[in-house]
Amino acid sequence: MDHGEYCKALFREIDRLAALLPDTDLTTPVPSCPAWDLGKLGGHVGATERWVTAMITSGSTEKLPFAEFEENIPTEATALSDWVAAGVDGLISALVAAPAHQQVWTLGGTTRPTAFWARRMLHEAAVHRTDAALALNVPASVDPVVARDGIEEILTILPYAPRLAGFGAVRGDGQSIELVATDVDARWRIDIGAASFAWRPTAAGQEPVEATVTATATVSNxxxxxxxxxxxxxxxxxxxxxxxxxxTTAF
Structure with a gap:
């Protein structure tokens, strides 16, 4: 996926999430985010949209405080839906307008090009749209193209996630995990070392090396x-x- 495709897919995911919120009980629990209800989930997504937009438009190479973007979140379902939907317009405008070379703060305190946030926010939206669907007992799946990209995105950002200080729980010596998609021609190998892990896609037609454990499912799952x-x-x-x-790694 390129930058434009990330922006278009991000808009679709936010639109789908916003469409789930009107006329719902915002106190409905979100089982996949045990500390949240639908109101907190929508508030988090909308605040994150605005936080990232501010980071991009200001060109900040320092992490902006998040709390100020959590103020004045709508508490009525339709208003919250409209607020979440409106947030993506400003975010995509900022992503499109930002110079390709502009560096901003990203996960792990590392500065990267602003395009990082198009990909990151797409998967933030896709996962939380799925969370909302699960809470409402409606079908939840992710477009295969988005899911395929997202597998590689999460494996890329995991080392930068602050909560993974305890990653030693899965450190090993030569252990490996193979992920095999059943609906697209894709598979990934994760090799776990003593201090870190490494991953790579397995090329089509390449004879796979036996892994310690293999997980097989649709690419969305x-x-x-x-x-x-x-x-x-x-x-x-x-x-x-x-x-x-x-x-150890689940967010």
Whole structure:
């Protein structure tokens, strides 16, 4: 996916999320985010839209305080839906207008081109739109193109996630996880070392090396599984390794 495709897909995901919120009870629990109800989920997404927009438009290379963007969040369902939908307009305008070379703060305190946020916000929106759908008991899946990209995005950003200070729980010596998609020609290998992990896509037609554990599912379910959402793949091999990975890395 290129920058324009990320922006278009981001708009679609926010539009789908916003469409779930009107005429709902915002106190409905979100099982995949146990501390949240639908009101908190919508508020988080809308605040994050505005936080990232401010980061981009200001060209900030320092992390802006998030709390100020959580003020004055609408508490009525239709108003919250409209607020979330309006936030993506400013965000995409900022992403499109920003110079390609502009560097801003990103995860881990690293400065990167603003295009980083188009991809990151797409997957933020896709996962939380799925959370809202699960809370409302409506079908929840992710477009295969988005899911395929998202698997690689989460594997890329995991080392920068502040909550992973305990990543030692899945450190090992030569252990490996293979992710196999059933509906697209794609698979990924995660090799776990003593101090870190490395991942790579397995090329089409390449003979795979036997992994410690293999997880097989649709690409959408693999994506949701990596995000700690209820999508259980078919597992072959050492399931305890996959359980430790999930327990340590799920957001």
């Amino acid at each position: 693999l994506y949701l599984f990596l995000w700690g959402r209820p999508a259980v793949p078919q597992i072959a091999g050492d399931s305890s390794l996959l359980a430790r990975w999930s327990a």
